[in-house]
Amino acid sequence: MTETSPEPVPRSVLSDPTRFLQEKFTDAVRLDEREGYSGLIVDSDRLVEVAQSLRDDLGFTLLADASYVDYLEDGFFEMVYHVSSPHRVGPPMVFKAQTPRDEAALPSLIPVWPGADFQEREAWDLMGIRFEGHPDLRRIFMWEGFDGHPLRKDWREPYYEEEQKPFGSRWPEGHAGRAKDRIPYGMNVQYPGGFTLDGWRTEGEESLYEALDTPLTQEPGIHRIKTDELVVNLGPQHPSTHGVFRMVVTLDGETITRLKPVFGYLHRNHEKIGERNTYLQNMPYTDRLDYFNSMSNNLAYAITVEKMLGQEVSERAELIRVLMAELSRIQNHYAAIGFLLNDLGAFFTPVLYALKERELILDLFEAASGSRMMCNYMRFGGCAYDLPSQVGGPAIRPGDRERVLDTMTFIEDIVYERLPRATDEIDHLLSENEVLLTRLKGVGVLPPERAIAHSITGPVLRASGVPYDLRRMDPYSIYNELDFKVIIRENGDAYDRYLIRLDEVRESLRILEQVIPRLQATEGQDFWLGKRTYTIRVPQGEHYGHAENPKGELGFYLVSDGSANPYRYHVRAPSFINLSALEEMCVGHTVADIVVVLGSIDIVLGEVDR
Numbered sequence: 001m002t003e004t005s006p007e008p009v010p011r012s013v014l015s016d017p018t019r020f021l022q023e024k025f026t027d028a029v030r031l032d033e034r035e036g037y038s039g040l041i042v043d044s045d046r047l048v049e050v051a052q053s054l055r056d057d058l059g060f061t062l063l064a065d066a067s068y069v070d071y072l073e074d075g076f077f078e079m080v081y082h083v084s085s086p087h088r089v090g091p092p093m094v095f096k097a098q099t100p101r102d103e104a105a106l107p108s109l110i111p112v113w114p115g116a117d118f119q120e121r122e123a124w125d126l127m128g129i130r131f132e133g134h135p136d137l138r139r140i141f142m143w144e145g146f147d148g149h150p151l152r153k154d155w156r157e158p159y160y161e162e163e164q165k166p167f168g169s170r171w172p173e174g175h176a177g178r179a180k181d182r183i184p185y186g187m188n189v190q191y192p193g194g195f196t197l198d199g200w201r202t203e204g205e206e207s208l209y210e211a212l213d214t215p216l217t218q219e220p221g222i223h224r225i226k227t228d229e230l231v232v233n234l235g236p237q238h239p240s241t242h243g244v245f246r247m248v249v250t251l252d253g254e255t256i257t258r259l260k261p262v263f264g265y266l267h268r269n270h271e272k273i274g275e276r277n278t279y280l281q282n283m284p285y286t287d288r289l290d291y292f293n294s295m296s297n298n299l300a301y302a303i304t305v306e307k308m309l310g311q312e313v314s315e316r317a318e319l320i321r322v323l324m325a326e327l328s329r330i331q332n333h334y335a336a337i338g339f340l341l342n343d344l345g346a347f348f349t350p351v352l353y354a355l356k357e358r359e360l361i362l363d364l365f366e367a368a369s370g371s372r373m374m375c376n377y378m379r380f381g382g383c384a385y386d387l388p389s390q391v392g393g394p395a396i397r398p399g400d401r402e403r404v405l406d407t408m409t410f411i412e413d414i415v416y417e418r419l420p421r422a423t424d425e426i427d428h429l430l431s432e433n434e435v436l437l438t439r440l441k442g443v444g445v446l447p448p449e450r451a452i453a454h455s456i457t458g459p460v461l462r463a464s465g466v467p468y469d470l471r472r473m474d475p476y477s478i479y480n481e482l483d484f485k486v487i488i489r490e491n492g493d494a495y496d497r498y499l500i501r502l503d504e505v506r507e508s509l510r511i512l513e514q515v516i517p518r519l520q521a522t523e524g525q526d527f528w529l530g531k532r533t534y535t536i537r538v539p540q541g542e543h544y545g546h547a548e549n550p551k552g553e554l555g556f557y558l559v560s561d562g563s564a565n566p567y568r569y570h571v572r573a574p575s576f577i578n579l580s581a582l583e584e585m586c587v588g589h590t591v592a593d594i595v596v597v598l599g600s601i602d603i604v605l606g607e608v609d610r
Contacts, residue, residue: 017058017093024057025050032096036541036560039080039094044106047097051081051112054093059085062468063113063455064092065544065572067557068123070101072153077104077129080557082544083113086452086468094544099129108134115455118580126151126271138207141267141609145197147190150272158190159183164565165276212250212258229257232591236265240343240595243605247582247594254590259583263576263609270610274569278535279305282569284376289554290575290607291373292332295324295365296549298378303476304545304556305380308538314529316522317382318478323411323515324365324377325477325547326508330419331358332550332602333459333501337426340498340599344439350430357422360414367391367407381530387519408520415512423505431499440495444585444597447492454581458552458574460601463500464492470548484511494600501602535564542568551575551602571610575603 021029021040028046032039042050054060060083067080077099082092099106108131109116120131121140128149131137139146148155159180161167169175180188212231235246244265250258270289274282286297299321306313313321338354362372367388369375377384391410405413430436446456451464461468469486471479487503489496538560546555552574559568578601585597 041096044097048107051109054083055112060093061452063115065555066116066119067570068127069559069568070153075101086466089473091474104128105130105132107132114453115580141264145191145195147192150269158188242603245605256586256589259586261579261582266605266609271569275566278564287374287376288606290604293328293550294375296328299325300547300554301556302378304558307545308543311381311530313382314526316525317527319515319519320383321477326511327361329508329550330505331361333505334358336501336602343595343599363391379528382528386527427502439596443494443593445493446581446585455577456581459500460578463489463496465490482511482514494596497600537564552578573607575607
């Protein structure tokens with residue numbers, strides 16, 4: 001285990017990147033001077049050049065997010081890129097490119113940042129922006145028989161009711177009828193012109209299987225003996241895909257030569273819903289992203305809206321938020337380790353050890369919010385409730401299910417005693433296990449430069465030796481007041497991805513030991529500042545807010561037109577983007593290793609598909 005703090009900014013990274021780009025690309029770059037907006041607008045024909053300069057001259061090697069917006073009345077689409085440096089403390093750099101709606105096309109940035117792959121496919125699928133030079137541009141969430149691009153502002157579903165909530169059929173009239181109930185069966189779907197269901201399975205899969213024909217750059221010696229090439233589908237119904245997720249794999253014998261992940265089986269068009277909801281209505285929808293980490297999702301969304309509002313948060317609310325976020329990290333990593341062992345074939349016993357401790361944390365979540373998993377707990381300005389006086393449910397002593405404890409006693413007991421002991425026990429029982437070492441060491445190696453290129457964040461990135469943690473790199477809440485280390489591992493394999501989660505559990509406990517005394521000192525203080533209203537109006541403008549979630553960087557890019565509903569609501573989902581390196585991590589390994597690599601990434605399909 002290596003403890004490290006963020007490195008100083010390298011000399012090659014200039015202190016004023018905006019000025020540098022304006023001077024280097026005088027005619028191609030201009031400031032975004034719209035009210036409430038920031039960053040640079042880049043001419044589309046120079047976009048790749050500017051991106052290369054950002055990466056090579058300025059050190060912005062990590063493409064954090066690629067958002068897309070439909071400015072219907074102005075007649076153009078806008079791609080919004082946020083780029084970061086693993087060694088630069090501060091917010092990401094933002095630049096944009098615009099393209100007419102009727103001829104929506106931009107150059108692909110995959111040659112600069114391979115992590116743009118899935119994000120560009122998403123923008124093509126949901127918005128209809130074509131990326132010239134993309135090697136595999138096809139739908140990623142919707143099926144080929146889907147008509148149109150659903151995040152365009154002028155797209156309407158067959159049962160379209162209204163553009164924004166609350167719908168008139170619910171409020172103020174209070175009618176219970178829903179538009180979709182009035183659409184006759186068979187009329188509730190629409191297909192592209194000329195599309196028929198005859199043979200659609202063949203048509204829909206052609207581009208996917210064609211993508212497998214393009215060879216990767218492979219290490220010499222990958223073909224051990226001459227065999228016939230075989231294409232195998234894993235999933236979407238498979239116990240080790242962690243949800244309805246499919247991988248199409250090309251095999252040479254048992255050796256993987258190509259792998260294509262297939263998404264969309266759980267897609268709910270979360271972002272379209274988010275643009276019809278009010279800002280406050282979106283809070284419970286964030287619970288459904290990474291449904292293991294409702295509290296952390298709430299926090300990332302809350303700090304994004306609060307920045308746009310200029311909303312302050314009380315000290316007690318910040319302490320409660322950090323408490324919930326770090327407990328979320330602990331229970332997530334316990335579950336990730338347990339399910340990884342389950343994937344390896346150690347059925348039930350390790351995961352039950354992990355879930356036993358997780359249940360204690362969920363007891364506190366339930367006592368505080370009323371729900372164990374879908375907590376809907378954060379509010380703009382604080383938390384919906386203060387910590388309760390007591391915590392019930394399964395107690396610390398085995399078998400005593402009816403015990404009720406004082407909340408601070410409960411928190412102290414799990415932070416100082418129960419969780420450290422359980423973490424040491426898991427470490428002792430598993431970390432030197434012969435089977436675990438054999439299956440994990442040297443499997444799915446991801447070098448640091450490739451992890452950065454693929455936009456990987458979170459424990460997967462830090463296990464490759466890159467000390468990138470938003471709690472230190474772009475601090476939010478009260479993390480800049482807390483003493484903790486950014487832990488890294490050096491090998492970048494599945495074993496280090498297992499170990500890094502144990503390391504981070506211990507560091508989260510260290511954070512909580514600092515939070516507990518301050519919670520006790522602030523008892524009785526405000527836990528929610530600001531208005532307690534159903535709707536709020538956010539000033540016109542944009543903002544990208546992000547937080548270090550247990551699986552990586554969870555980001556929200558919001559655009560406000562000054563109304564009570566977001567004009568644009570985009571989610572940067574770490575589970576989704578972390579899968580961009582899956583193929584590279586699996587090539588050269590065997591089929592059995594796919595399960596190991598996927599489990600070591602730690603994904604949740606609610607966040608992947610949204």
